[in-house]
């Protein structure tokens with residue numbers, strides 16, 4: 200079992216240690232954060248975009264946040280005498296803490312469901328950082344299966360905890376990997392956003408899921424039916440496990456896009472069984488290793504966990520799944536979101552989903568190392 204210990208940083212932010220099964224670390228006796236940080240600021244703003252009916256977070260205060268610090272000043276490496284980092288311990292396995300420069304929060308509360316021109320409110324919510332490993336270099340795909348399982352336990356525990364906070368409408372665990380897609384820290388890490396509104400993309404997916412579910416008389420889910428169709432067709436499958444399968448979707452938008460879907464209908468990571476989480480620790484690593492084996496240098500990606508929003512109207516049909524996407528279309532080429540995509544949301548994919556799936560199925564994955572340490576994966580393509 201993962202052991203979980205919640206502590207508090209010097210400015211009152213919560214920091215939680217998730218220690219691997221079998222760890223003997225005694226966190227209760229661990230060192231305190233002695234940095235004497237200044238009190239936390241007020242939240243930014245959310246403004247209602249009357250043109251689209253979407254909320255926009257205005258977080259200009261984040262301009263001062265840490266940007267690609269040198270390795271010896273990394274804020275998520277373990278604390279040393281010369282680097283009093285965010286994590287006041289000499290070692291750790293997985294750590295989750297409240298972001299010091301959050302887009303949402305730290306205050307919690309409710310914002311209106313709808314607005315008009317001029318409607319705004321505090322950017323309530325919570326933004327957390329998830330450090331996957333104490334090692335500064337490497338990436339998720341280099342983690343051991345035990346560590347991967349600990350990260351999944353952290354995602355599940357945080358999903359449950361954040362879903363219970365006042366005013367939260369959706370919880371989103373994700374990882375941005377690679378400076379090309381905006382990563383501001385090289386240390387392998389992810390983030391979790393707890394939003395005070397249903398995000399635009401979740402609203403679109405939620406409406407489609409809900410309408411499908413209703414028209415089937417509540418017997419079928421949209422994601423479940425797509426999973427079945429892809430497995431029957433087979434041409435875009437990447438892997439099939441006992442509890443999870445991964446495929447390139449029929450109408451993939453990105454040059455590299457993979458959906459990893461549980462076979463059982465669950466709304467979120469918190470609803471997975473222990474056995475499902477065990478298998479996920481393996482299949483998620485396998486998927487990332489395949490992505491990393493496609494090119495000689497690490498491929499930038501966004502790994503996005505789509506979880507059912509907390510609105511009961513979207514909850515029944517909402518179906519947990521991962522969407523992993525990358526703008527990389529060749530060893531030395533990235534796709535940029537230009538006119539059609541950025542302005543119109545109309546994607547043009549320069550690859551075929553079937554050929555990408557075949558490459559991912561056939562790629563030779565290097566054998567797993569028993570250590571969690573990375574070998575060659577530092578940095579990203581320039």
Ligand SMILES: [Zn+2]
Pocket residue numbers: 273274275276334335336386
């Ligand atoms: Zn680091």
